[in-house]
Amino acid sequence: MSRGGFTSVALAVGRRNVHNYFTNPAMIIPGLLFPLFFFTAFAGGLSRVDSVPGFDYAAGYTAFVYGFVLLQASAFGGIFTGFSIARDFESGFSRRLMLAAPRRSGIIAGYWIAAVTRALFNMLMITVVALVAGLEIAGGPVDLIGLYTLALLVNAGALLFGSGIAMRLRTMQAGPAMQVPVFLILFLAPVWVPYDLLAGWVHAAATVNPTTLALEASRGFIAGDPTKVLPAFAVALVLAAVSILWARGGLRSAERAA
């Protein structure tokens, strides 16, 4: 009964949000457009950077940028689902949902289903564009499973972080509070050049930024040369676990306000 309640709530919330997403271009475009801009502008405009002395990524600059944009698209899938949560609170839908749901943790699981769907769609589109633009993936099937699993962990972390904020603040004005930290943590990493070629304060930030590990592992998978896989997955799992606690706290806060 209890498990059935959780599943039915999760499926209902997930189905509603997936439907809203695919029937509303205004929800599809922002999460997809920015990673595509970054991919086009930097894989196209900066490809010469791979001839900088010390640039040692064998799979080429398109693959190098793809590794970043894939994680970005996945994270945006999570964050933009956080926006949907905030919108549902603002419209009063979530208040009714909280009253009707027998297991409220199923609500977060439902949003997670929507976030995964968004991330998969974003990643599919980015991959198609990248392949058309000449992306060559040297990694085998196991590497690809590792790559996309890591991206989905990043997606889950971003969603849970965003949902914690959305459920605490319950307004669309919380958008920047969700987006800016994720934007910063993504960009304070070796985005355009390998870690060793970073200079100044971004090098220092990238040293302590967990995104650096995820980024290097994803690029390793693409190049067929797995790198820092265990540390990257360990950090991603720890962050996802901390984000679950953060999201549960948000849910409790929303329950108190409901």
Added chain:
Amino acid sequence: MRRSTLALQVGMLARRSVVRTFRQPAMIVPALLFPLMLLAINSSGLDSATSLPGFPTDSYFQFALAIAFVQGALFSANSAGTNVSADVETGFLNRLSLTPLRRVALLLGQLAGILALGLIQALTFLGVGVVFGAGIEAGLPGALVIVAMSLLISLGFGCIGAFVALRTGSGEAVQGIFPLLFAALFLSSMALPRNLIENSWFQTIADWNPVSYMLEGIRSLVITGWDGEALALGFACAGGVALLALAATTSALRTRMART
């Protein structure tokens, strides 16, 4: 008498436009913060690109400084468009159309807010550039020219935002053009000089993209000194966009005021 009436009308609407812009931190803060964030991240992240043969300077910060001016100007489109669409949505333009206000006064007044924001942005980016060591090769007169070009670019993008707002009367439509303008910035010589762009399709887009020449005009004053060709192209592109956008906005305003 007529001239003084026009000046009075422009003055009142300009004051309203400037005050309204400064009363909205949500418009000013991102317009200053995001270009500076991108500048800070890119200048450290891409500093190694300066070791490419033919790169015009040994400081990527100096190279990237121009991006802040153009990216900041993109926010003018958003700011102007949002303000004008609010005037349409709240019926302010309807009420104005019942008064003897001249259209040119309304247009000039609205543009004052854009220029005020553009001036603050230009001075802030110049200040940050100088403080963090990007010397302006063309000196103080060059800095003044940078401010002038930056204002012209803000005017052009601001008019595009106002045009969309007047044509559609919708704040959402104004938000919708922001990614397109952002794409114009990204598909330019933003990250590397055009002669160092490897992909021919990207180089072709950058060659045809007026934003490349706006960037290169400002960049020339920062890195090279006085480069007549880069400045002429920069001012021609910025002025051309501003002129076209101004003409389109005037036409849209005529239609909007006639409808109301």
